[in-house]
Amino acid sequence: MAPQPHSGRRRSRWSCWAVRGLAIVLMSLTGGDALSLDHYRQSCPKAEAAVTAAVKQAIAKDRTVPAGLLRLHFHDCFVRGCDGSVLLDSTSNNTAEKDGPPNASLHAFFVVDNAKAAVEALCPGVVSCADILALAARDAVALSGGPSWAVPLGRGDGRVSLVSDTTSLLPGPGATFDQLKQAFHAVGLSAKDLVVLSGGHTLGFAHCSSFETRIRGFPGGSGGAGVADPALRPSFAAALRRACPANNTAKGAGAWMDPTSAAFDNAYFKMLQTGRGLLASDEALLTHPKTRRMVALYAASQGKFFQAFVSSMLRMSAQNQPGEIRANCRRHN
Missing domain, CATH: 1.10.420.10 (Peroxidase, domain 2)
Structure with missing residues (x-):
C-alpha cells in the first residue's frame, strides 16, 4: 500500500521551507534558461497533476518505485545536468548512460514513460522529459512520507548520452569521502549537500x-x-x-x-x-x-x-541546460 500524503499542517511547514530554498536557488541560477514555477501555467496547466497521478499508480503496485525515481533523478543530474539523458536508450551507434555499470540497477523508467504519455495526451510537444523526472522524484519523496516542494520547471532534454560519462562522474557504493566530495563539488554541491542527499x-x-x-x-x-x-x-x-x-x-x-x-x-x-x-x-x-x-x-x-533535503534537492535540480522537448523520453527527436 502506498504511504499516505502529509496532513495539511505538515505540508504547509515543508512548503515554507521550499519557498525559502527556492528563492535562494533561483537567485543563484546562471547559464541556460532560467527555470520558473509558472513555466507551464499557460501551455500545460495540468502537467504536474498528470505526473503525480502516474507516480501514485505505480507506487500502489510496486514499493520500490519511489527509490527508483529518486535515484534516476540523482543519476541524471550528476551527468550533463538535469537533462533527461539517463532516460535515452542505447542505439546501434552509441551505448547510453543507462547501460553503464553504475546504472545497471536503475529502474522505474516505465513510470516516466507513463507520465510522459499522459502529459503528451494533454499538451503534445510541450513538457520535457527532464521536467517530468524532476516532478516524479519530488512526488516519490512526498508520497513516501517525506517533504514536498515546488519544482522550478523549464529544463530542456539533452541529445547526448554516453556510457563513458557514468564511470567518471557517478560515485560508486564503495566511494571514499574524498571521492564523494569531489563528485559533488563537480556539480556545484557542498559537503552538506552530500550528507543530506545521501x-x-x-x-x-x-x-x-x-x-x-x-x-x-x-x-x-x-x-x-x-x-x-x-x-x-x-x-x-x-x-x-x-x-x-x-x-x-x-x-x-x-x-x-x-x-x-x-x-x-x-x-x-x-x-x-x-x-x-x-x-x-x-x-x-x-x-x-x-x-x-x-x-x-x-x-x-x-x-x-x-x-535541508528540500534545499539540497532544489540546488541539485537547478542544473539546467537548453535542449529539445522529446516526444519519446527514450530517444531524441
Whole structure:
C-alpha cells in the first residue's frame, strides 16, 4: 500500500521551507534558461497533476518505485545536468548512460514513460522529459512520507548520452569521502549537500554486490579469508552475510537500506550512528568530523533533515541546460 500524503499542517511547514530554498536557488541560477514555477501555467496547466497521478499508480503496485525515481533523478543530474539523458536508450551507434555499470540497477523508467504519455495526451510537444523526472522524484519523496516542494520547471532534454560519462562522474557504493566530495563539488554541491542527499538512501534496496566487500572483503580472517568491516555492528554484518551467501548469484538478493525503507524518514542517519550503514559510501560520511556532526544532527531531528533535503534537492535540480522537448523520453527527436 502506498504511504499516505502529509496532513495539511505538515505540508504547509515543508512548503515554507521550499519557498525559502527556492528563492535562494533561483537567485543563484546562471547559464541556460532560467527555470520558473509558472513555466507551464499557460501551455500545460495540468502537467504536474498528470505526473503525480502516474507516480501514485505505480507506487500502489510496486514499493520500490519511489527509490527508483529518486535515484534516476540523482543519476541524471550528476551527468550533463538535469537533462533527461539517463532516460535515452542505447542505439546501434552509441551505448547510453543507462547501460553503464553504475546504472545497471536503475529502474522505474516505465513510470516516466507513463507520465510522459499522459502529459503528451494533454499538451503534445510541450513538457520535457527532464521536467517530468524532476516532478516524479519530488512526488516519490512526498508520497513516501517525506517533504514536498515546488519544482522550478523549464529544463530542456539533452541529445547526448554516453556510457563513458557514468564511470567518471557517478560515485560508486564503495566511494571514499574524498571521492564523494569531489563528485559533488563537480556539480556545484557542498559537503552538506552530500550528507543530506545521501539521506535519500532511506528509501530502497541495495544488491549484494554493492556491499559484498563490507561483509567479507576486509583482510584478517583465518587462512587469508576476508572478514567484515569492523565499522559494522557484528550482528548486522551477520544478518547481511545470511542475506548474501558467498558466491551468491541470485539476481534479487540484497538488503533494504533501512528498516523503514518504504518510508522517507531520518532512519538512515540513525542506522549510520549504530554501525548499520549498508554501503561503504554511507560509512564514509562518518570519517570526517564535519559530516559526522551533520549525521548526528539529522539523526536527532527529522524536521531539520527534511528542511535541508528540500534545499539540497532544489540546488541539485537547478542544473539546467537548453535542449529539445522529446516526444519519446527514450530517444531524441
